[in-house]
Amino acid sequence: GNSVTQMEGPVTLSEEAFLTINCTYTATGYPSLFWYVQYPGEGLQLLLKATKADDKGSNKGFEATYRKETTSFHLEKGSVQVSDSAVYFCALSSDDTGANSKLTFGKGITLSVRP
Amino acid sequence: DAGVIQSPRHEVTEMGQEVTLRCKPISGHDYLFWYRQTMMRGLELLIYFNNNVPIDDSGMPEDRFSAKMPNASFSTLKIQPSEPRDSAVYFCASSRDRGLFGELFFGEGSRLTVL
Numbered sequence: 001g002n003s004v005t006q007m008e009g010p011v012t013l014s015e016e017a018f019l020t021i022n023c024t025y026t027a028t029g030y031p032s033l034f035w036y037v038q039y040p041g042e043g044l045q046l047l048l049k050a051t052k053a054d055d056k057g058s059n060k061g062f063e064a065t066y067r068k069e070t071t072s073f074h075l076e077k078g079s080v081q082v083s084d085s086a087v088y089f090c091a092l093s094s095d096d097t098g099a100n101s102k103l104t105f106g107k108g109i110t111l112s113v114r115p
Numbered sequence: 116d117a118g119v120i121q122s123p124r125h126e127v128t129e130m131g132q133e134v135t136l137r138c139k140p141i142s143g144h145d146y147l148f149w150y151r152q153t154m155m156r157g158l159e160l161l162i163y164f165n166n167n168v169p170i171d172d173s174g175m176p177e178d179r180f181s182a183k184m185p186n187a188s189f190s191t192l193k194i195q196p197s198e199p200r201d202s203a204v205y206f207c208a209s210s211r212d213r214g215l216f217g218e219l220f221f222g223e224g225s226r227l228t229v230l
Contacts, residue, residue, distance in 0.1 A: 043206055043221030103219060107157040
């Protein structure tokens, strides 16, 4: 079955530090990959996505590249801000033949950015 | 456009009581999802609907849980009787169609506490 594995958290960084959050996946077929972000007290919202191998998704200074050879979709940002403090979820959507596609989420990782 | 609307935002109840959570999806979205979020288990898909029809309810934990979607603009998740282990944040999400299946729009969640 499909699964998403995220690095263990929480992660605490100082403002302007470089961020990497690891995500690897297991899936049949050709999945699409996503990063969702959940700010305190809110629902999840889509941050970025990539639908095929070697695609790079980007938004708000965050980037992630779909690496089929390593089955990874690591999230990076060159300089984090306090406002980036949130929970980040990696997810995949796999359109298996004969089945209904649905999202599979990782467990999420909490990022705290200190001023 | 209004986003996904959930009510109540917070619910505190006693064990054994019936709990009803409500959701209004974004107009025009054909898919509706109910998720549960806890610290221990992360984000779990409970059930999802397509055009008001339940497609996959394999995530519904027990017979105490039931969900309905009587029309395209309203869904309920009911727990009867409630137990302390049901305490969690319950999210409703909707999406436009299968082609954009991974791009879910989440409500702000209903935080349930069962004493």
